[in-house]
Amino acid sequence: MNTNEVNPANAINPINGALAPADQDAIFAAIGMIKQKLPFLIDLSKGQRKGMSKLGNKTHGFVRKALNVAAQNPGVLPATFDVNQMRSHTQLFEDLTPVKLAVDQLKKQLDDTVIGAGNQAYTAALDVYAVAKSRFGRAKLETAATDLGQRFRGRKKAAAASAASTPTSSTPPKP
Numbered sequence: 001m002n003t004n005e006v007n008p009a010n011a012i013n014p015i016n017g018a019l020a021p022a023d024q025d026a027i028f029a030a031i032g033m034i035k036q037k038l039p040f041l042i043d044l045s046k047g048q049r050k051g052m053s054k055l056g057n058k059t060h061g062f063v064r065k066a067l068n069v070a071a072q073n074p075g076v077l078p079a080t081f082d083v084n085q086m087r088s089h090t091q092l093f094e095d096l097t098p099v100k101l102a103v104d105q106l107k108k109q110l111d112d113t114v115i116g117a118g119n120q121a122y123t124a125a126l127d128v129y130a131v132a133k134s135r136f137g138r139a140k141l142e143t144a145a146t147d148l149g150q151r152f153r154g155r156k157k158a159a160a161a162s163a164a165s166t167p168t169s170s171t172p173p174k175p
Contacts, residue, residue, distance in 0.1 A: 015116045040092075055093060063090055 035041070044052070055063065067090050070083045077083070129148045132141035 015113060015120060060093070063093075 053059065067083075067086055070077055070081070070086060074083060125148075129151075132144045132148060
């Protein structure tokens with residue numbers, strides 16, 4: 001049975017690939033190298049992220065203009081203001097932005113591939129289960145059908161309980 005025919009989503013973009021252990025090791029080594037090249041990376045909490053300003057195109061332009069003003073008028077700013085530090089932060093932002101874009105694109109592809117591969121594996125498993133519990137596979141695969149069916153145990157009870165607790169339009173809720 002071709003699992004790509006079972007679910008139309010699988011037919012759209014079937015995934016045919018493998019990741020050899022040596023390739024996986026090479027990927028982890030490359031990730032380690034990236035981390036070594038970026039020793040200044042930080043790890044913010046959700047609260048810290050929420051409280052910080054995010055630079056978009058308009059804000060980035062504002063920062064660049066403010067940097068130019070600060071650099072051209074050093075005597076106007078307080079003595080504690082460090083124009084070089086502002087310049088350094090601005091340059092780091094500009095340097096990391098294209099790297100982040102490339103990593104974001106890779107992450108999206110990785111996420112999509114993991115979802116697709118998982119979907120294809122699960123669809124194939126459902127096909128195996130359907131055959132195992134059918135009259136054609138029942139005699140030879142009864143134990144396997146029972147074992148595979150454990151995945152769905154409690155679903156009927158949960159669905160029945162949900163249906164019983166949800167009032168329908170024909171049955172008014174009890175006061």
